[in-house]
Amino acid sequence: MGERSHQLYEKAVALMPGGVNSPVRAFGAVGGEPFFTARSAGPYLYTEDGERLVDYVSSWGPLILGHAHPAVVAAIAQAAADGTSFGTPSRLEVELAARIHAAMPAVERIRMVSSGTEATMSAIRLARAATGRSLIVKFIGCYHGHVDALMVSAGSGMATLGIPSSPGVTAAAVSDTVAVPYNDLAAVAELFDQRGAEVAAVIVEPVAGNMGVVPPVDGFLDGLRQITAAHGALLIFDEVITGFRVAYGGAQSLCGVRPDLTCLGKVIGGGLPVGAYGGRRDLMAMVAPEGKVYQAGTLSGNPLAMAAGAATLDQLALPDAYQRLEEMAIMLADGLAEAAKASGVPLTVNRAWTIFTTFFSRTPVRDFSQAQACSLETYARYFHGMLDQGVFVAPSQFEAMFVSLAHDPALISRTVAASRQVFARLAETQS
Ligand SMILES: Cc1ncc(COP(=O)(O)O)c(C=O)c1O
CATH class of the missing domain: 3.40.640.10 (Type I PLP-dependent aspartate aminotransferase-like (Major domain))
Structure with a gap:
């Protein structure tokens, strides 16, 4: 979290409940202060602090073409x-x-x-x-x-x-x-x-x-x-x-x-x-x-x-749009699952066509009680680890990952590589 975001956040909190206009944006589930976005393009958010983040939140779903298509x-x-x-x-x-x-x-x-x-x-x-x-x-x-x-x-x-x-x-x-x-x-x-x-x-x-x-x-x-x-x-x-x-x-x-x-x-x-x-x-x-x-x-x-x-x-409606989205979702979901497995971090990945969630759990998740049994603390550390690597995933375990048509396989590979480092660190502190 940079200085400029911090200043904006302090002003925002004085003016708005939690400093936000929708609760999950406040990072309440993962801790810390939210960054402020200045602009966005393609698969990226550009923060007020001059950082570029690969975005898998996609404005919580709408931006299936990426930002500012x-x-x-x-x-x-x-x-x-x-x-x-x-x-x-x-x-x-x-x-x-x-x-x-x-x-x-x-x-x-x-x-x-x-x-x-x-x-x-x-x-x-x-x-x-x-x-x-x-x-x-x-x-x-x-x-x-x-x-x-x-x-x-x-x-x-x-x-x-x-x-x-x-x-x-x-x-x-x-x-x-x-x-x-x-x-x-x-x-x-x-x-x-x-x-x-x-x-x-x-x-x-x-x-x-x-x-x-x-x-x-x-x-x-x-x-x-x-x-x-x-x-x-x-x-x-x-x-x-x-x-x-x-x-x-x-x-x-x-x-x-x-x-x-x-x-x-x-x-x-x-x-x-x-x-x-x-x-x-x-x-x-x-x-x-x-x-x-x-x-x-x-x-x-x-x-x-x-x-x-x-x-x-x-x-x-153009040919292959959903095939491309699903291929990228599979590549990312499988990549994250393999990276977690290689590090020994328990992860259950639920994917439905183009959307998926990485649950920090050893067991299948088929309903809300099973979702709640996940390690929310590990998710929070994963979230911040990914953010440190320049990747924005949902600031809550109970949300989906959204790829867009502005993402591409090279970017997904880089995300998976970043996740390997994050999972390795999670594994170190777990053992
Ligand atoms: C399945 C579902 N229904 C309804 C809503 C409410 O939509 P909105 O936030 O646009 O009011 C959401 C929002 O995330 C949703 O995920």
Whole structure:
């Protein structure tokens, strides 16, 4: 941490809670003060202290093309020159909606919002309205944004901070939410046996990303589809991380399960604030102004954000984009696993297509309790060791590693080489 970042941090802390505008940025889980970024380009962040860092956080997922991709910057510049917000419909909204619909047939119709949180909040409102039921089933360790009703056993920053819920979320707000262990279909079946007629929806990250990456076990998503359909409940896929990230058509295109509603965010905004929810035609017809389910937004469908999203999806639609992303994810995940093994540091790597997490654990991680059993202290030392080597990985064990199309195999090799030194040091102090 350099002097300039330190000065900014001191000023920031005086002005903002924790000096940040989103909790995980504060390095609370790994200790120390956050660096401040002055600018970014390609796979790199440039700090206020003049350091260049290889970035595997990618703004927590959106920057799948890397930072300041020329096509995205040009699209934003063009859109800005044409006006930053209209408060009327615009062509750009139709163009992004059409791309998403083409990629995800289950998203028959869509509503743009400004964050993933807004998307999940709106999707559960719609699910409750459509079914006339109240109960929402979520999974322990899955995070769906800071929606009151979903702040139960959440992952991400909530996991990092060890907050089971949050003060300010009333008992009433979560009284219609039930959380069950991820990948535990038997627990879901038992819950439906008892309360199936009350369940409006099951909301799930089809690949969990907020307890670290935890892929669904075989049959889990299929089973959710069958159980929800049998009980007249809706299935909501929260693809805020996985949409256009694990594949162009999201996790739903890979697992072959068609959800009733899908929540999106991150990649579809190309680094600008965007979320979206969409799905079955009959359900989306219930949303205002066609239907009575009210949901609105001053900046929803913002032209800059729509343009950035469309430019991003156009690059991702080019041949080989996901193959390249997955090859790099495999190279990095395998490289880190081998480096840890060679040093004798216990590491379990969970990878789902293009995303992965290195868990400091000897045993498999299939749910949140297993993720929590990892050595968070070792993760913190790994994080700081990598940062000293000029590599920025997530400042928490419970997050994903995101490669971008701006990374390349040479950079990945250098990252793996850096990790060898870090693991060797971890092993020395362990023994
Ligand atoms: C799966 C998932 N859903 C929802 C959200 C909330 O999105 P946002 O931070 O844009 O509100 C996140 C954020 O990380 C997420 O990972």
